[in-house]
Amino acid sequence: MEENKKNIAIEVKDLVTHYGPRKILDGINLTVKEGEIMIIMGGSGSGKSTLLRYLLGLGIPTSGSIKLLGEDITNLSANEMFELRKNMGVAFQGGALLSSMTIGENVQLPLREHTNLDEKTMDIMARMKLEVVNLGGFEKLMPSELSGGMIKRAAVARAIVMDPKLMFFDEPSAGLDPVVSAELDELILRLRDVMNMTIVVVTHELDSAFKIADRITVLDRGHILMSDTVEEIKNSDNERIQSLLNRTPSNEVINADEYLSRLTGM
Amino acid sequence: MPEYIAHRFLNVVEKIGISTVKFIEAVGYYFALLIESVAWIIAGSFYKQPVRIPSIFSQMMTIGIAACPIVFILSFSIGVMLAIQMIYNLKTFGAESQVVVGVALSVTREFAPLITGILIAGRTGSALAAKLGTMQVNQEIDALRVMGINPIRYLVSPALLAMLIMVPALTFFSDIAGLLGGALYTGIEIGLSFSAYIDRTMAALMVGDVMQGLFKSLVFALIITLVGASSGFSVTGGAEGVGKATTRSVVLSISFIVIADMIFTYFLNR
Numbered sequence: 001m002e003e004n005k006k007n008i009a010i011e012v013k014d015l016v017t018h019y020g021p022r023k024i025l026d027g028i029n030l031t032v033k034e035g036e037i038m039i040i041m042g043g044s045g046s047g048k049s050t051l052l053r054y055l056l057g058l059g060i061p062t063s064g065s066i067k068l069l070g071e072d073i074t075n076l077s078a079n080e081m082f083e084l085r086k087n088m089g090v091a092f093q094g095g096a097l098l099s100s101m102t103i104g105e106n107v108q109l110p111l112r113e114h115t116n117l118d119e120k121t122m123d124i125m126a127r128m129k130l131e132v133v134n135l136g137g138f139e140k141l142m143p144s145e146l147s148g149g150m151i152k153r154a155a156v157a158r159a160i161v162m163d164p165k166l167m168f169f170d171e172p173s174a175g176l177d178p179v180v181s182a183e184l185d186e187l188i189l190r191l192r193d194v195m196n197m198t199i200v201v202v203t204h205e206l207d208s209a210f211k212i213a214d215r216i217t218v219l220d221r222g223h224i225l226m227s228d229t230v231e232e233i234k235n236s237d238n239e240r241i242q243s244l245l246n247r248t249p250s251n252e253v254i255n256a257d258e259y260l261s262r263l264t265g266m
Numbered sequence: 267m268p269e270y271i272a273h274r275f276l277n278v279v280e281k282i283g284i285s286t287v288k289f290i291e292a293v294g295y296y297f298a299l300l301i302e303s304v305a306w307i308i309a310g311s312f313y314k315q316p317v318r319i320p321s322i323f324s325q326m327m328t329i330g331i332a333a334c335p336i337v338f339i340l341s342f343s344i345g346v347m348l349a350i351q352m353i354y355n356l357k358t359f360g361a362e363s364q365v366v367v368g369v370a371l372s373v374t375r376e377f378a379p380l381i382t383g384i385l386i387a388g389r390t391g392s393a394l395a396a397k398l399g400t401m402q403v404n405q406e407i408d409a410l411r412v413m414g415i416n417p418i419r420y421l422v423s424p425a426l427l428a429m430l431i432m433v434p435a436l437t438f439f440s441d442i443a444g445l446l447g448g449a450l451y452t453g454i455e456i457g458l459s460f461s462a463y464i465d466r467t468m469a470a471l472m473v474g475d476v477m478q479g480l481f482k483s484l485v486f487a488l489i490i491t492l493v494g495a496s497s498g499f500s501v502t503g504g505a506e507g508v509g510k511a512t513t514r515s516v517v518l519s520i521s522f523i524v525i526a527d528m529i530f531t532y533f534l535n536r
Contacts, residue, residue, distance in 0.1 A: 098409075
Protein backbone atom coordinates (compact mmCIF):
# COMPACT_ATOMS: atom_id res chain seq x y z
CA MET A 1 0.00 0.00 0.00
CA GLU A 2 3.01 2.21 0.38
CA GLU A 3 3.27 2.37 -3.40
CA ASN A 4 0.06 4.33 -3.70
CA LYS A 5 1.28 7.11 -1.45
CA LYS A 6 4.08 7.98 -3.83
CA ASN A 7 3.59 11.07 -5.94
CA ILE A 8 2.94 10.83 -9.62
CA ALA A 9 5.88 12.02 -11.71
CA ILE A 10 4.46 11.60 -15.21
CA GLU A 11 0.83 11.63 -16.17
CA VAL A 12 -0.32 11.31 -19.78
CA LYS A 13 -4.02 11.73 -20.51
CA ASP A 14 -5.82 10.88 -23.78
CA LEU A 15 -2.78 11.70 -25.89
CA VAL A 16 -3.48 11.72 -29.63
CA THR A 17 -0.78 12.59 -32.14
CA HIS A 18 -0.51 12.68 -35.91
CA TYR A 19 2.37 12.54 -38.34
CA GLY A 20 0.98 14.39 -41.32
CA PRO A 21 -2.46 12.89 -41.87
CA ARG A 22 -1.46 9.58 -40.24
CA LYS A 23 -2.54 8.94 -36.66
CA ILE A 24 0.41 7.58 -34.67
CA LEU A 25 -0.74 7.58 -31.05
CA ASP A 26 -4.40 7.12 -30.24
CA GLY A 27 -5.69 7.84 -26.75
CA ILE A 28 -2.63 7.10 -24.63
CA ASN A 29 -3.14 7.12 -20.85
CA LEU A 30 -0.12 6.51 -18.71
CA THR A 31 1.09 7.31 -15.21
CA VAL A 32 4.56 6.87 -13.79
CA LYS A 33 5.14 7.22 -10.05
CA GLU A 34 8.11 8.91 -8.48
CA GLY A 35 11.13 6.65 -8.19
CA GLU A 36 9.65 4.10 -10.53
CA ILE A 37 11.29 2.50 -13.56
CA MET A 38 8.73 2.33 -16.36
CA ILE A 39 9.56 0.40 -19.49
CA ILE A 40 7.75 1.29 -22.70
CA MET A 41 7.81 -1.72 -24.93
CA GLY A 42 6.48 -2.55 -28.36
CA GLY A 43 7.50 -3.69 -31.80
CA SER A 44 8.80 -1.33 -34.43
CA GLY A 45 6.11 1.02 -35.65
CA SER A 46 4.17 0.66 -32.41
CA GLY A 47 4.65 4.36 -31.66
CA LYS A 48 6.97 3.96 -28.69
CA SER A 49 9.65 6.31 -30.04
CA THR A 50 6.93 8.81 -30.92
CA LEU A 51 5.55 8.61 -27.39
CA LEU A 52 9.03 9.37 -26.07
CA ARG A 53 9.39 12.40 -28.36
CA TYR A 54 6.16 13.83 -26.99
CA LEU A 55 7.15 13.06 -23.39
CA LEU A 56 10.31 15.08 -24.04
CA GLY A 57 8.28 18.01 -25.33
CA LEU A 58 9.71 17.72 -28.85
CA GLY A 59 6.33 17.72 -30.56
CA ILE A 60 2.94 19.35 -30.25
CA PRO A 61 0.20 16.75 -29.75
CA THR A 62 -3.13 16.88 -31.57
CA SER A 63 -4.98 16.58 -28.27
CA GLY A 64 -4.53 15.35 -24.73
CA SER A 65 -2.22 16.44 -21.93
CA ILE A 66 1.22 15.43 -20.70
CA LYS A 67 2.09 16.32 -17.11
CA LEU A 68 5.70 16.10 -16.02
CA LEU A 69 6.34 16.74 -12.31
CA GLY A 70 2.85 18.20 -12.08
CA GLU A 71 3.17 20.65 -14.96
CA ASP A 72 1.29 20.25 -18.22
CA ILE A 73 3.95 20.62 -20.90
CA THR A 74 1.39 21.05 -23.67
CA ASN A 75 0.62 24.57 -22.46
CA LEU A 76 3.73 25.76 -20.66
CA SER A 77 5.39 29.02 -21.67
CA ALA A 78 8.87 28.79 -23.20
CA ASN A 79 10.39 30.03 -19.97
CA GLU A 80 8.56 27.53 -17.74
CA MET A 81 9.55 24.76 -20.13
CA PHE A 82 13.15 25.97 -19.92
CA GLU A 83 13.04 25.63 -16.11
CA LEU A 84 11.38 22.21 -16.29
CA ARG A 85 14.02 20.92 -18.69
CA LYS A 86 16.68 21.41 -16.04
CA ASN A 87 14.93 18.58 -14.16
CA MET A 88 14.98 16.22 -17.12
CA GLY A 89 17.78 14.09 -18.46
CA VAL A 90 17.72 12.17 -21.73
CA ALA A 91 20.04 9.49 -23.07
CA PHE A 92 19.41 9.23 -26.79
CA GLN A 93 19.76 6.06 -28.79
CA GLY A 94 22.98 7.09 -30.52
CA GLY A 95 24.20 9.13 -27.56
CA ALA A 96 23.81 12.42 -29.47
CA LEU A 97 27.00 13.84 -27.99
CA LEU A 98 28.11 17.01 -29.75
CA SER A 99 30.84 15.73 -32.04
CA SER A 100 32.81 18.98 -32.01
CA MET A 101 33.49 18.78 -28.27
CA THR A 102 35.42 16.43 -26.01
CA ILE A 103 33.58 14.04 -23.69
CA GLY A 104 34.36 16.30 -20.74
CA GLU A 105 33.03 19.41 -22.49
CA ASN A 106 29.91 17.52 -23.50
CA VAL A 107 29.22 16.51 -19.92
CA GLN A 108 29.89 20.07 -18.72
CA LEU A 109 27.63 21.65 -21.34
CA PRO A 110 24.41 21.78 -19.23
CA LEU A 111 26.37 23.20 -16.27
CA ARG A 112 27.99 25.82 -18.47
CA GLU A 113 24.64 26.88 -19.93
CA HIS A 114 22.49 26.74 -16.80
CA THR A 115 24.75 27.59 -13.86
CA ASN A 116 27.36 30.15 -12.89
CA LEU A 117 29.81 27.66 -11.41
CA ASP A 118 33.48 28.31 -11.93
CA GLU A 119 35.61 26.26 -14.28
CA LYS A 120 37.24 24.10 -11.56
CA THR A 121 33.91 23.10 -10.01
CA MET A 122 32.46 22.19 -13.39
CA ASP A 123 35.55 20.08 -14.13
CA ILE A 124 35.17 18.20 -10.87
CA MET A 125 31.44 17.66 -11.32
CA ALA A 126 31.91 16.37 -14.85
CA ARG A 127 34.60 13.97 -13.66
CA MET A 128 32.35 12.77 -10.84
CA LYS A 129 29.54 11.96 -13.23
CA LEU A 130 31.95 10.24 -15.60
CA GLU A 131 33.11 8.12 -12.66
CA VAL A 132 29.48 7.16 -12.00
CA VAL A 133 29.27 5.69 -15.51
CA ASN A 134 32.75 4.14 -15.27
CA LEU A 135 34.34 6.53 -17.74
CA GLY A 136 36.80 8.20 -15.39
CA GLY A 137 39.84 9.54 -17.26
CA PHE A 138 38.13 9.70 -20.66
CA GLU A 139 37.15 13.37 -20.52
CA LYS A 140 39.86 14.52 -22.94
CA LEU A 141 38.76 12.19 -25.77
CA MET A 142 36.46 13.11 -28.64
CA PRO A 143 33.20 11.18 -29.10
CA SER A 144 34.53 9.68 -32.35
CA GLU A 145 37.32 8.00 -30.37
CA LEU A 146 34.89 6.05 -28.18
CA SER A 147 33.02 2.78 -28.72
CA GLY A 148 29.23 2.67 -28.99
CA GLY A 149 28.76 1.52 -25.41
CA MET A 150 31.08 4.20 -24.06
CA ILE A 151 29.27 6.91 -26.02
CA LYS A 152 25.97 5.79 -24.51
CA ARG A 153 27.44 5.88 -21.02
CA ALA A 154 28.95 9.32 -21.65
CA ALA A 155 25.51 10.46 -22.80
CA VAL A 156 24.11 9.18 -19.49
CA ALA A 157 26.77 11.17 -17.64
CA ARG A 158 25.73 14.31 -19.52
CA ALA A 159 22.07 13.61 -18.81
CA ILE A 160 22.60 13.26 -15.04
CA VAL A 161 25.03 16.13 -14.57
CA MET A 162 22.23 18.48 -13.43
CA ASP A 163 20.88 15.79 -11.05
CA PRO A 164 17.52 15.57 -12.82
CA LYS A 165 14.39 14.10 -11.25
CA LEU A 166 13.25 12.54 -14.50
CA MET A 167 15.43 10.40 -16.71
CA PHE A 168 14.57 9.05 -20.14
CA PHE A 169 16.42 6.33 -22.05
CA ASP A 170 15.84 5.64 -25.73
CA GLU A 171 16.77 2.06 -26.64
CA PRO A 172 19.69 1.82 -24.19
CA SER A 173 20.71 -1.67 -25.27
CA ALA A 174 20.28 -1.28 -29.04
CA GLY A 175 23.48 -2.14 -30.87
CA LEU A 176 25.38 -3.24 -27.77
CA ASP A 177 26.80 -6.63 -26.92
CA PRO A 178 25.08 -8.52 -24.06
CA VAL A 179 27.74 -7.72 -21.47
CA VAL A 180 27.78 -3.98 -22.11
CA SER A 181 24.02 -3.99 -22.30
CA ALA A 182 23.82 -5.70 -18.88
CA GLU A 183 26.19 -3.09 -17.46
CA LEU A 184 23.91 -0.35 -18.70
CA ASP A 185 20.95 -2.08 -17.02
CA GLU A 186 22.89 -2.13 -13.76
CA LEU A 187 23.63 1.57 -14.22
CA ILE A 188 19.93 2.37 -14.69
CA LEU A 189 19.04 0.47 -11.51
CA ARG A 190 21.81 2.23 -9.61
CA LEU A 191 20.64 5.66 -10.76
CA ARG A 192 17.17 4.95 -9.43
CA ASP A 193 18.40 3.50 -6.12
CA VAL A 194 21.10 6.06 -5.38
CA MET A 195 19.62 9.23 -6.84
CA ASN A 196 15.95 8.31 -6.56
CA MET A 197 15.19 9.25 -10.14
CA THR A 198 12.03 8.45 -12.00
CA ILE A 199 13.13 6.57 -15.09
CA VAL A 200 11.36 5.88 -18.37
CA VAL A 201 13.04 3.43 -20.73
CA VAL A 202 11.92 2.79 -24.28
CA THR A 203 13.14 -0.57 -25.49
CA HIS A 204 12.27 -3.75 -27.31
CA GLU A 205 14.86 -5.89 -25.51
CA LEU A 206 12.85 -8.31 -23.40
CA ASP A 207 15.63 -9.52 -21.10
CA SER A 208 16.72 -6.08 -20.07
CA ALA A 209 13.11 -4.95 -19.73
CA PHE A 210 12.23 -7.76 -17.34
CA LYS A 211 15.38 -7.20 -15.35
CA ILE A 212 14.98 -3.51 -14.57
CA ALA A 213 11.27 -2.78 -14.85
CA ASP A 214 8.94 -1.93 -12.01
CA ARG A 215 6.13 -1.74 -14.50
CA ILE A 216 5.92 -2.31 -18.23
CA THR A 217 3.70 -0.54 -20.73
CA VAL A 218 3.11 -2.43 -23.95
CA LEU A 219 2.33 -0.30 -26.98
CA ASP A 220 0.86 -1.68 -30.15
CA ARG A 221 -0.16 0.33 -33.21
CA GLY A 222 -0.58 3.50 -31.23
CA HIS A 223 -2.63 1.97 -28.43
CA ILE A 224 -1.62 0.83 -24.97
CA LEU A 225 -2.33 -2.88 -24.65
CA MET A 226 -1.39 -3.14 -21.02
CA SER A 227 0.46 -1.24 -18.34
CA ASP A 228 1.35 -3.42 -15.39
CA THR A 229 4.03 -5.23 -13.39
CA VAL A 230 6.41 -7.71 -14.96
CA GLU A 231 4.50 -10.69 -13.53
CA GLU A 232 1.15 -9.52 -14.85
CA ILE A 233 2.62 -8.87 -18.30
CA LYS A 234 4.16 -12.34 -18.41
CA ASN A 235 0.85 -13.90 -17.36
CA SER A 236 -1.24 -11.85 -19.76
CA ASP A 237 -3.35 -13.83 -22.16
CA ASN A 238 -3.46 -11.04 -24.74
CA GLU A 239 -2.47 -12.54 -28.07
CA ARG A 240 -0.37 -9.57 -29.23
CA ILE A 241 1.54 -9.38 -25.96
CA GLN A 242 2.26 -13.08 -26.00
CA SER A 243 3.48 -12.94 -29.57
CA LEU A 244 5.79 -10.07 -28.57
CA LEU A 245 7.09 -12.03 -25.57
CA ASN A 246 7.52 -15.30 -27.45
CA ARG A 247 8.82 -13.64 -30.58
CA THR A 248 6.29 -15.36 -32.77
CA PRO A 249 5.50 -13.63 -36.02
CA SER A 250 2.07 -12.09 -36.05
CA ASN A 251 -0.29 -14.04 -38.27
CA GLU A 252 -2.73 -11.45 -39.41
CA VAL A 253 -5.83 -12.63 -41.13
CA ILE A 254 -5.77 -11.24 -44.62
CA ASN A 255 -8.89 -9.58 -45.89
CA ALA A 256 -9.02 -10.76 -49.49
CA ASP A 257 -10.75 -7.68 -50.90
CA GLU A 258 -8.49 -5.23 -49.14
CA TYR A 259 -5.43 -7.20 -50.15
CA LEU A 260 -6.48 -7.18 -53.77
CA SER A 261 -7.25 -3.50 -53.79
CA ARG A 262 -3.86 -2.74 -52.19
CA LEU A 263 -2.07 -4.73 -54.85
CA THR A 264 -3.90 -3.26 -57.78
CA GLY A 265 -3.86 0.23 -56.31
CA MET A 266 -7.51 0.74 -57.15
CA MET B 267 -8.00 16.24 -77.69
CA PRO B 268 -8.90 19.38 -75.79
CA GLU B 269 -9.64 17.53 -72.56
CA TYR B 270 -6.17 16.03 -72.52
CA ILE B 271 -4.57 19.41 -73.13
CA ALA B 272 -6.67 21.01 -70.42
CA HIS B 273 -5.51 18.32 -68.04
CA ARG B 274 -1.88 18.95 -68.88
CA PHE B 275 -2.40 22.67 -68.48
CA LEU B 276 -3.99 22.20 -65.06
CA ASN B 277 -1.04 20.03 -64.03
CA VAL B 278 1.40 22.78 -64.92
CA VAL B 279 -0.67 25.37 -63.06
CA GLU B 280 -0.78 23.11 -60.04
CA LYS B 281 2.99 22.65 -60.08
CA ILE B 282 3.55 26.40 -60.32
CA GLY B 283 1.18 26.86 -57.40
CA ILE B 284 2.96 24.27 -55.27
CA SER B 285 6.41 25.72 -55.90
CA THR B 286 5.14 29.25 -55.23
CA VAL B 287 3.75 28.16 -51.87
CA LYS B 288 7.02 26.39 -51.08
CA PHE B 289 9.03 29.46 -51.99
CA ILE B 290 6.89 31.73 -49.80
CA GLU B 291 7.20 29.20 -46.99
CA ALA B 292 10.99 29.20 -47.32
CA VAL B 293 11.20 32.99 -47.32
CA GLY B 294 8.92 33.08 -44.26
CA TYR B 295 11.23 30.60 -42.55
CA TYR B 296 14.28 32.76 -43.33
CA PHE B 297 12.62 35.77 -41.73
CA ALA B 298 11.45 33.80 -38.70
CA LEU B 299 14.99 32.50 -38.27
CA LEU B 300 16.39 36.02 -38.61
CA ILE B 301 13.98 37.48 -36.07
CA GLU B 302 14.59 34.68 -33.58
CA SER B 303 18.38 34.83 -33.81
CA VAL B 304 18.39 38.61 -33.47
CA ALA B 305 15.98 38.35 -30.54
CA TRP B 306 18.36 35.96 -28.77
CA ILE B 307 21.30 38.30 -29.41
CA ILE B 308 19.42 41.25 -27.92
CA ALA B 309 17.31 39.69 -25.19
CA GLY B 310 19.04 36.39 -24.38
CA SER B 311 20.75 37.76 -21.30
CA PHE B 312 17.44 38.81 -19.76
CA TYR B 313 16.30 35.19 -19.87
CA LYS B 314 19.63 33.97 -18.48
CA GLN B 315 20.31 32.36 -21.86
CA PRO B 316 22.88 34.70 -23.38
CA VAL B 317 24.65 34.22 -26.70
CA ARG B 318 28.15 33.28 -25.57
CA ILE B 319 30.93 35.69 -26.53
CA PRO B 320 33.61 32.95 -26.85
CA SER B 321 31.54 31.06 -29.41
CA ILE B 322 31.14 34.27 -31.45
CA PHE B 323 34.92 34.73 -31.47
CA SER B 324 35.63 31.14 -32.40
CA GLN B 325 33.17 31.49 -35.28
CA MET B 326 34.86 34.74 -36.31
CA MET B 327 38.19 32.93 -36.41
CA THR B 328 36.92 30.19 -38.72
CA ILE B 329 34.80 32.48 -40.90
CA GLY B 330 37.16 35.39 -41.12
CA ILE B 331 40.78 34.86 -40.20
CA ALA B 332 41.04 31.42 -41.75
CA ALA B 333 39.57 32.75 -45.00
CA CYS B 334 42.08 35.61 -45.36
CA PRO B 335 44.64 33.83 -47.58
CA ILE B 336 42.09 32.63 -50.12
CA VAL B 337 40.28 36.00 -50.13
CA PHE B 338 43.60 37.69 -50.77
CA ILE B 339 44.54 35.39 -53.64
CA LEU B 340 41.16 35.67 -55.36
CA SER B 341 40.83 39.44 -54.91
CA PHE B 342 44.40 40.06 -56.02
CA SER B 343 43.73 38.04 -59.18
CA ILE B 344 40.52 39.96 -59.80
CA GLY B 345 42.45 43.22 -59.45
CA VAL B 346 45.06 42.10 -61.97
CA MET B 347 42.37 40.79 -64.32
CA LEU B 348 40.43 44.07 -64.20
CA ALA B 349 43.60 46.05 -64.92
CA ILE B 350 44.40 43.86 -67.93
CA GLN B 351 40.91 44.20 -69.38
CA MET B 352 40.67 47.93 -68.80
CA ILE B 353 44.07 48.78 -70.19
CA TYR B 354 43.22 46.77 -73.29
CA ASN B 355 39.88 48.56 -73.70
CA LEU B 356 41.09 52.02 -72.81
CA LYS B 357 43.99 51.77 -75.28
CA THR B 358 41.46 52.27 -78.06
CA PHE B 359 40.84 55.77 -76.74
CA GLY B 360 44.45 56.33 -75.67
CA ALA B 361 43.24 56.70 -72.10
CA GLU B 362 45.22 53.91 -70.40
CA SER B 363 45.96 56.10 -67.41
CA GLN B 364 42.25 56.11 -66.53
CA VAL B 365 42.64 52.45 -65.57
CA VAL B 366 43.25 53.53 -61.97
CA VAL B 367 39.78 55.03 -61.64
CA GLY B 368 38.20 52.04 -63.34
CA VAL B 369 39.85 49.47 -61.11
CA ALA B 370 39.24 51.47 -57.94
CA LEU B 371 35.53 51.88 -58.58
CA SER B 372 34.80 48.38 -59.86
CA VAL B 373 36.73 46.68 -57.08
CA THR B 374 35.22 48.61 -54.18
CA ARG B 375 31.68 48.89 -55.48
CA GLU B 376 31.25 45.49 -57.08
CA PHE B 377 33.94 42.88 -57.23
CA ALA B 378 35.22 42.83 -53.66
CA PRO B 379 31.81 42.27 -52.01
CA LEU B 380 30.71 39.86 -54.72
CA ILE B 381 33.80 37.66 -54.72
CA THR B 382 33.90 37.65 -50.90
CA GLY B 383 30.22 36.77 -50.71
CA ILE B 384 30.52 33.93 -53.19
CA LEU B 385 33.62 32.61 -51.49
CA ILE B 386 32.07 32.71 -48.02
CA ALA B 387 28.87 31.10 -49.35
CA GLY B 388 30.95 28.21 -50.65
CA ARG B 389 33.16 28.01 -47.63
CA THR B 390 31.11 28.95 -44.58
CA GLY B 391 27.50 28.64 -45.74
CA SER B 392 28.07 25.06 -46.84
CA ALA B 393 29.95 24.26 -43.63
CA LEU B 394 27.08 25.67 -41.57
CA ALA B 395 24.52 23.62 -43.50
CA ALA B 396 26.62 20.46 -43.20
CA LYS B 397 27.22 20.97 -39.49
CA LEU B 398 23.58 21.63 -38.61
CA GLY B 399 22.43 18.84 -40.93
CA THR B 400 24.74 16.28 -39.34
CA MET B 401 23.64 17.42 -35.90
CA GLN B 402 20.02 17.04 -36.95
CA VAL B 403 20.63 13.51 -38.24
CA ASN B 404 22.55 12.48 -35.09
CA GLN B 405 19.78 13.84 -32.82
CA GLU B 406 22.23 16.40 -31.46
CA ILE B 407 19.70 19.17 -32.12
CA ASP B 408 17.08 17.24 -30.14
CA ALA B 409 19.64 16.67 -27.40
CA LEU B 410 20.30 20.42 -27.19
CA ARG B 411 16.58 21.13 -27.00
CA VAL B 412 15.92 18.65 -24.19
CA MET B 413 18.88 20.05 -22.27
CA GLY B 414 17.11 23.41 -22.40
CA ILE B 415 19.63 24.85 -24.86
CA ASN B 416 17.83 26.58 -27.70
CA PRO B 417 19.56 25.46 -30.91
CA ILE B 418 19.02 28.82 -32.60
CA ARG B 419 20.58 30.72 -29.72
CA TYR B 420 23.40 28.21 -29.38
CA LEU B 421 24.19 27.60 -33.05
CA VAL B 422 22.69 30.28 -35.32
CA SER B 423 22.98 33.53 -33.33
CA PRO B 424 26.77 33.34 -32.83
CA ALA B 425 27.24 32.44 -36.50
CA LEU B 426 25.02 35.32 -37.61
CA LEU B 427 26.82 37.84 -35.46
CA ALA B 428 30.24 36.57 -36.52
CA MET B 429 29.21 36.75 -40.18
CA LEU B 430 27.85 40.29 -39.85
CA ILE B 431 31.21 41.37 -38.47
CA MET B 432 33.58 39.28 -40.57
CA VAL B 433 32.07 39.46 -44.07
CA PRO B 434 32.34 43.27 -44.25
CA ALA B 435 35.81 43.03 -42.71
CA LEU B 436 36.85 40.52 -45.34
CA THR B 437 35.29 42.69 -48.03
CA PHE B 438 37.46 45.60 -46.93
CA PHE B 439 40.47 43.30 -46.96
CA SER B 440 39.43 42.20 -50.43
CA ASP B 441 39.22 45.87 -51.52
CA ILE B 442 42.84 46.35 -50.53
CA ALA B 443 44.00 43.11 -52.15
CA GLY B 444 42.18 43.96 -55.39
CA LEU B 445 43.65 47.46 -55.55
CA LEU B 446 47.07 45.97 -54.88
CA GLY B 447 46.64 43.60 -57.80
CA GLY B 448 45.57 46.50 -60.01
CA ALA B 449 48.56 48.57 -58.90
CA LEU B 450 50.99 45.76 -59.60
CA TYR B 451 49.83 45.15 -63.16
CA THR B 452 49.45 48.84 -63.97
CA GLY B 453 52.97 49.44 -62.72
CA ILE B 454 54.41 46.76 -64.97
CA GLU B 455 52.29 47.53 -68.04
CA ILE B 456 52.23 51.32 -68.21
CA GLY B 457 54.96 52.14 -65.73
CA LEU B 458 52.82 53.98 -63.18
CA SER B 459 54.62 54.15 -59.85
CA PHE B 460 53.01 52.57 -56.81
CA SER B 461 52.73 55.83 -54.87
CA ALA B 462 51.20 57.59 -57.86
CA TYR B 463 48.71 54.76 -58.19
CA ILE B 464 47.74 55.06 -54.53
CA ASP B 465 47.39 58.86 -54.79
CA ARG B 466 45.16 58.63 -57.83
CA THR B 467 43.08 55.86 -56.28
CA MET B 468 42.55 57.94 -53.16
CA ALA B 469 41.55 60.90 -55.29
CA ALA B 470 39.11 58.83 -57.34
CA LEU B 471 37.47 56.97 -54.46
CA MET B 472 34.77 58.48 -52.28
CA VAL B 473 33.76 57.11 -48.92
CA GLY B 474 30.41 56.24 -50.47
CA ASP B 475 32.02 53.86 -52.97
CA VAL B 476 33.58 51.76 -50.24
CA MET B 477 30.46 51.99 -48.07
CA GLN B 478 28.29 50.76 -50.92
CA GLY B 479 30.40 47.61 -51.12
CA LEU B 480 30.39 47.13 -47.36
CA PHE B 481 26.63 47.59 -47.17
CA LYS B 482 26.10 44.94 -49.82
CA SER B 483 28.42 42.59 -47.98
CA LEU B 484 26.22 42.90 -44.88
CA VAL B 485 23.24 41.76 -46.93
CA PHE B 486 25.29 38.85 -48.30
CA ALA B 487 26.27 37.84 -44.77
CA LEU B 488 22.59 37.67 -43.82
CA ILE B 489 21.72 35.64 -46.91
CA ILE B 490 24.54 33.12 -46.40
CA THR B 491 23.76 32.53 -42.72
CA LEU B 492 20.00 32.23 -43.10
CA VAL B 493 20.14 29.98 -46.18
CA GLY B 494 22.87 27.81 -44.65
CA ALA B 495 21.11 27.43 -41.30
CA SER B 496 17.69 26.73 -42.73
CA SER B 497 19.08 24.17 -45.20
CA GLY B 498 20.85 22.48 -42.31
CA PHE B 499 17.81 22.41 -40.01
CA SER B 500 15.58 21.02 -42.74
CA VAL B 501 17.74 17.92 -43.31
CA THR B 502 15.93 14.61 -43.32
CA GLY B 503 17.15 11.22 -44.40
CA GLY B 504 20.68 10.68 -43.18
CA ALA B 505 23.99 11.33 -44.88
CA GLU B 506 22.44 11.76 -48.31
CA GLY B 507 20.18 14.47 -46.92
CA VAL B 508 23.20 16.30 -45.51
CA GLY B 509 24.87 16.24 -48.91
CA LYS B 510 21.78 17.58 -50.62
CA ALA B 511 21.34 20.33 -48.04
CA THR B 512 24.95 21.41 -48.45
CA THR B 513 24.68 21.64 -52.21
CA ARG B 514 21.33 23.40 -51.92
CA SER B 515 22.70 25.98 -49.51
CA VAL B 516 25.61 26.86 -51.81
CA VAL B 517 23.51 27.09 -54.97
CA LEU B 518 20.71 29.05 -53.25
CA SER B 519 22.97 31.50 -51.45
CA ILE B 520 25.07 32.24 -54.52
CA SER B 521 21.91 32.80 -56.59
CA PHE B 522 20.39 35.02 -53.91
CA ILE B 523 23.67 36.93 -53.57
CA VAL B 524 23.88 37.70 -57.30
CA ILE B 525 20.21 38.70 -57.49
CA ALA B 526 20.42 40.81 -54.33
CA ASP B 527 23.57 42.41 -55.70
CA MET B 528 21.72 43.46 -58.83
CA ILE B 529 18.77 44.85 -56.88
CA PHE B 530 20.88 46.76 -54.37
CA THR B 531 23.22 48.10 -57.02
CA TYR B 532 20.21 49.49 -58.87
CA PHE B 533 18.77 51.23 -55.83
CA LEU B 534 22.10 52.43 -54.43
CA ASN B 535 22.98 54.14 -57.70
CA ARG B 536 19.74 55.99 -58.35
